[in-house]
Amino acid sequence: MSSSSQLTVALRIRPMNDVEKQRKSNFQCVYPLDGQRVLLVDPEKFENNILRQNRQHERQFTFDAAFGPQSEQEEVHNATTAPLVDFVVAGYNATVFAYGPTGSGKTYTMVGSDKKPGLMMLLTKSLYDKINPHEFTVYLSYLEIYNEVIKDLLNPNAGVLDLLEDERGNVQVPGLSRVKAPNTNRILQILHEGNSRRTQEPTAANKTSSRSHALLQVTLYKNSVQHGKLFLIDLAGSERASQTKNKGQRLKEGAAINRSLLALGNVINALSTGNKGRYVNYRDSKLTRLLKDSLGGNSKTCMIAHVTPSSSNYDETYNTLVYANRAKNITTRITQNRPASADQPYEEAMKEVRKEAARKTQMSHAVSSVQLNRDSDKSSSTSVEKEPLRPILKWNTSVNPGGNRMNNNNNDNRKFSSLFNSLKGQYLANTEKQHKLRERLLQANHEACDVEMSRASKMAILAAWEKHNKEDEEKFSDIISRIKIDVTEQETRLSQLHEMRQKIEKAIRKGYDIALSLESRMKALAKDQHQREMIELLVKMADNDAEKMALHSDSALQILRLKKQENSLQKVHKYEQIADKLISGELDDAERDKLQQEYRIIKNQLNYHLIPLRQDSPIVSWNSQLLTNNGSKLRNALDLSTMLTRLYTINQRLINTGYVQRNLIHHKKYRRHGKDHSKAIMNVTAKIRPR
Template structure:
C-alpha cells in the first residue's frame, strides 16, 4: 500500500484537468477567481459552562447568514454595555446544526471540485475548545456524528463507485503535523522525525520525505486517519479535556484518467487538504505552564502570522505576502490566495466569558471572506502517479503475454524462436502452461537418457548436468512469472474503476450523506419557491403604493428615507469607532505576544551567554546562513556546535561543508581530573580525521572550551 515516500508534495501547485467526463476543459490551465468561502459554526453551551452560569451571547440567523454577538450583561465584564456586533457570512450554523448538514453545505462542493481535478482546502479555525476537531473529525459513533474528514472518504469512494465507463482512479493520502513549528509525518514509523518544507516554482509547496499511501477504499483511509491521530499531540487544558496541541493536515490526492475526444487517456489530479488547526488560547484561561506554555506561544504566534497573511492578502497593497514568516502560512500558501478552492470554518463558543475571543474569531473570519483564490483545473500534471502505474501495468501484461504466448511456437528450433524464448526467460518468466510443456519435454529427455545404455560415463554426466541446468532455469522462470503476476495484481488493485463497492463499512455513511444531500436540495428548492412568492407580493405592494401615492406621501417617504440614511450614518460612525477600539485591542494583544517573545529571546540569550563562550557565539554567527526556502537558519561548517542543556549534559554536532549534521554526543566521555573538574573527551577512533577535544572546566559555564585538532 505504501508508495515511495520521497519528495511527496503537499499543497502542490500543478493541478489540472477536465470539466466533464468526455472532454477536456476548454481552456486547460486557466482558472477562475473565487473568494474563500467562510462558514461560522457556534457550538452549544457545554455542561461546565451551564453549571458555571455563563450566559449565551451569540445568536445565529441561518437564513440571513448572520451572527450577532451581544455584549455580556454580567456586572464583572469589561465589555458590558458595548454595541452588539453583527457579521454576515456565506453560511452560518447554530448549536443544533448537524454534522451531515455542515458537510453537505460547506465541504461537498469542495470535494466535488477535487474529484474534477481542482485543489481544495477545508480548514477549521477558532479558539481552543470551540469544536474544530469535532467539526473536522467528529465522533466515531453514531455515523451521524462523524465529521468532515470521514464523510469526505465516503463521498470520494461513493463517487468513484458510481462512475461507469473507462475512467480509472488512483487515490493516495498523507497526514502531517505541525508541532512547535516543526513538521512531522503522522503516518511514518519515525513519527518524530523533522521534515523540511520547500517551495518549488514548478510544483509549489512540498514536504520532503512525507510518506503517502495508495488506498483502495474508504475503510483503508479511515484506518490511516486513526493511525495518524494516535500519533498526534494532545493534552488536557483548563479549556478542553482533549486539546490539540498541533496543526494537522490530512491530504487526499485523487488522480483520474479519462479518455478524451482525441481517443487518448488524460489525467487530472485534485488534492484535498483537510486542516484542523490548533486553537488560539489565552494563558490565563488554559492554565498553561512549562511545556504547555511554550506550545501555546507557538500556536498563538503561528495563528497571528496567519492573521497577518490574511490581512495582507485582503489589503492588496503589498506585493510581498509574508508566507515565510511561519511554517503554517508556508504550508497554507496555495490555499490562501493561490491555486485552491478553499472553505474556512470558523468555530465559536456561545458563552459570555469568551466574548473577546469570539469577537476575534469573527473578525478574523470576516477578513478571510475577501481573499481571492485562483483555482484551476490542470491537465496531465508531472507528478501524477496514475500514468506511471498504467504504463507499468501495460508493460507487465505485455511481458506476461510474451511469457505464455509462444506455445504454438514450442518445438520450433529456428533462431528466431530461440531468441524469443531467451527473452521470455530473461524478462517474463514462463506461464504455468508453457512450464508444464517444458517439464514434460525434460522428463522425456531424462527417460531417454536412462534408456541409453551405450553412453560413456562422461557423456552421461554432462547430459544429466545439462538437464539439471534446464530444470533450474525452468524453476527460476516460473518464479519470475509468479512474481510478475503478483506485481500486476497489486498494481491493478491500486488503480480503481467504478461500478464496484468501495465503501464496505463506510456504506452507511455514504447513504446518510446522500439522504442528507437530498433533503438539503429539497429545502433549498422550498426556500427558492418562498423567495419567489415573497418577491411577487413585494412587487404587488410596490404597484399599489405607486397607484395611490400623493405628493404628501412622497414627502413622507423622503422624510423616512432621510431618517434611515441618518441612522445608517450613525451606525457606520459607531461601527468605525468600535473597529478602532477593536484594532487597538488587537494591537495590544500583539504587543503582549511580542513582549512574551522578547522575554523568551532574552532568556535564550541569557542561557547562551552563560554557557557559550563569546568566541563560539561569534563562530556560530559567522557560520549561520538564512535559507529562504525553508525559512530557517542553517549552520555551514566545518564547525562544532556546542549546546549545553544542563550542567552535566553536552550535545555536540559536527557540521560538514554540506551542512550535514551529526550528533556526536555519544562519542563523548566525561572524566574528572585530579582537582575533581569534569573533562569531556571524544573518542579518537570514531572521529578519525575530525578529532577534537572538548573540555568543561570548573563549575563556571563560561569556561567551556572546544578545540578542533
C-alpha cells in the same frame, strides 16, 4: 484556464458544555439569526457601567453559512464542503480548514466521532461516490505540525520532516508517506491510525486539547497521473495561559501554537486588504507556508470558523469573528491541474512560433539553408522566402540533423535552468537548516554555561563543608545530601549537553560541506553574469547569517555571566551596609549578634556566588566552523570577553581589599558590539575604605 474565487467562510457555534452551564455568571453571547447572520452581545451590556453606556454592545456578522449549537455534521458538510468534491473530481485543488480558539469544536467538526464522523470522513466518502474506481486512484498523506516540527502521522519512524519549495514555488514535504486508499473502509482505518498518533493533552480549558496542527492530504490520480488535491486541516486552537493553567511543556506548546496562529492572522490581514502590490509574509511559520496555496494561490478554499457561546470567552469569540469576517475578502486564483506532459493547443503553439520567428530571424535563415540543401530547385527557395513560418514548423517536427541540434540545445538550456533552480532551492534550504542548528547550539551552550556555574558553586560548598564542618555531619546531612544529588544531576546534564553539542557541531560541519558542494555545482552551471551574482549573494547571505549567530552566541554567554555578576554585586551592597552598621558601634548586644550572623551568611553566599565568575577558563561557543572561517570578524566579541574577564578580576580584588561601592551596569549595554566598551568599563567606579 483560470478564474477568481472568493474564500468561502462559514461559522459554527458549539453548544455550551456542563462546566459553562454551572457558572451562574455565564450566558450565551452569540446567536445565529438565520443561515448566514450571527449576533454577538457584549457582556458589559448588562453591567450598568456609566463610562461605557454609549459603547456598541451588539454586533452583527454575515458569513456564507452560519450554524447554531444544534447543527449536525451532515448539515455542515452539505452546506459548505460538499461542492468542493466536484472541484477535485474536475481536476482542481480544494482546501477546508477549521479555525478558532481552543475548545471551540474544531477537531469535532473535522474528525468527529464513530457515531458522528467529521468532514474528513464525509468528504472522502463523497469523493468515492463521485469517481469511477477503475479510472481514479486515491492516496492519503497525514502530517502534524507540533512546536514547528513536521511529523508523519502514518509513519512514526520517519522522524522530523523538512518543508521545501521547488523551482515553481510549490511547497513540498520530502519523505512524507503516501498510502493508497482503495475504499472508504481503508480511509476510516487510516484516519483512526493517524488520529491516534496526534499530540493531545488535557488543559484547564479543554480536556482533549489538540497540541498540534493536523493536515490530511487526499490526492486523486486519474490514469496514474495526478488529477486533483484535497487538503483537510484541523488547526490547534489559540489559548491564554491564564485560562489553560499550562506550565512547562504545555506552556511551550501553547506559545508555539499562538505564534503560528498569529502568523496566520497576519497573512489573512494582508490578503484581505485587496492591494495587488501587497507583500504577504508566508515564511513566519510552517503553517502559513503549507497554507500558501490555500489562502493566496491555486485552490478553492473553505474556512470554517468555530466559537464558543459562553460569555466568559467573549474576547476570543470576538477576535475569531473579526478574522473570519476579514477572510471573506480573500480571493484565490484557481486553475485546473493538467499533466506536465500535456501538449499546448495548436493556436498557442502557432503564437509561440511567430514570436520566436520575430525575435530570432537567424533561426529562419538556418532552417532555410537546411531546406536549400535538401532541394536545389529555385522555386523551392522562393517558397521558403514567401512563407517563413512553414519551415519553422517543419523544424519543430523534422528529424534532420540541424533541427535536432537546435532543439536539443533548447532542451539542454531548459534542463540546465531547471537544475540550477533546483540547486538554488537546495542551497537556501541548507542555509535555513544551518541557521536552526546554530540556534540549537546557542541554546545548548547557554544551558551548559548556566549549569556549570551552578555546579561550581555547589562543589565549592561541598569542599568547604568537608574541610571545616565534618563534625556536624548529622546536623547538615539532609542539606548536603540534596546538594550532592543536585551536583550529580548537573554533571549528568552537562554530559548530555556535551554529546548534544558534538552532534550539532558535526551536523553544522556536514551542512557547511554540502553548501560548498552546492556552491561549486551552481558555479559550474552558471550561464551568465546574473546567475553568478545570484550565487555570490546566496553565499554572502549564508556567511552573514553565520557571523550574526556567532556574535549572538558569544554575547548571550557574556550576558549570562553579567546577570550572575549583577546578583553578586547586589550582595556586595548588602554586605557593605551590614559592615557599616557593625563598625558604627551604635548597637546593643542582641542587634550586634543578629547582624554578625547575617554578616557571616551573606559573606558565605557572596563567596560561593563569585566562585564561577573567578574561573580562569573561558566559556567556549563550540561553534568551531564559525570560529575557523570567520575568526577575524569575531574579534570584537572576543575583545569584549577579555575586558569583562579583567572587570571580574578587578571586582574581586576590590572585594578582598575593602568595602566597595559600585554603579551596576545593566547587561543590555553589552548587547551592541559597536559601542566603545572602554566607556562601559569606566562606568564601574570603586571607592575603597581602609579597614
